[in-house]
Amino acid sequence: MKRRDLLKLAGLSAVVAGGVPGFLNKEVKAREYTPPPGALTAKRWGMAIDIRKCWEHPECRDCIKACHHIHNVPEIPEKKKEIKWIWKDEFEHAFPDQPNEFNDVLLQGKPFLLLCNHCEHPPCVRVCPTEATFKREDGIVMMDYHRCIGCRFCMAACPFGARSFNWVDPRPYIREFNPEFPTRMKGVVEKCLFCYERLEKGQIPACVEACKHKALIFGDLEDENSEISRVLRSRFSIRRKAELGTGPSVFYLIG
């Protein structure tokens, strides 16, 4: 074989081995994606919790029930394995940076409603090796459960304990499931996502909607005219562990 022929043959083989050229492949022509019409949008979603209203109804768990039902959050009796998106805890656990023996007495037995703070600078996002958790443009610290490998770095990084790990298959522990939302599987971390799936449909988060005492206010923190901005300008509020610099977007109205 001549050198020239060999080179021709090599070139031809390379083309064949490289597969059919793209333009010969019959693919679908137009593929477009658009955001859903009628979705609620904001520059930075946030929540204010009027904790005084909460204390007037210590038995009320409407927000927790609504959230956990809608998102298929299992009720696992064992504390170490429990999954929680929104829950209640006492002052000294929620605000350990405010040691004050008198406050501890004053606030004894007064529960605080806790959930993911959707931080401005979320440490969980920084440590996630697969970008399964990421920050959306509207401030929601989002999770892509498809990508979570269950390494639990985010749980170690989150200073608020807002993340839960599925130690067991959660499905048997879900009594009445919501067929519109998936469950999670064993080996995946989960948390509150500010009801991104409801915002897409133009609905406010389930906990806010479920609260009949109007203790939860949800809105755009960067919109001066939103209800939440007005409330936060007029009343004294605190945030959990604000000194860590993560910039929580959940505010507790105490004044």
Place this chain on the structure above:
Amino acid sequence: MYNRDKVIPGIIIFVLFAAFPIWWGHGKSVPPPKPELPKGKCVESKEYMRAHHMQLLNIWRNKAIREGMRVYVSSDGSRYWIGLQNGCMKCHHDKSKFCDRCHTYAAVKPYCWNCHIPPETKEFKPPKRSALLKLFGIPERLTGNSSHHEYEEH
């Protein structure tokens, strides 16, 4: 050759055994799967969906979850809500009569349903005891894996 009377039958048995799948299935053909198709049209043509549905689903989950693009504009300009439970399965009412038929035939096990709930699901089954625990007869309460039935009592 030493031990001819043992070695040769041994080789024959080995070859027969190794070729078991070939001669066992010889001449038989498994009928191709017939998934139950709903009326109406899918987001793209049948041929395209048959060949590319997995790529499309993969793109869809990234678009919807990571980029917030919930609406798909198909090649003929129609708009569809992206979602497995709230999109695909609104027409394909039964996973076992649609997805499973081909997937079983092709022996592929996509893990979509570890989290997504098939439309025909009525309830989830109670937790299973591990085989090892059953073997040694260890009661569930000693492992700290108490089921939710026990929980209901208190």
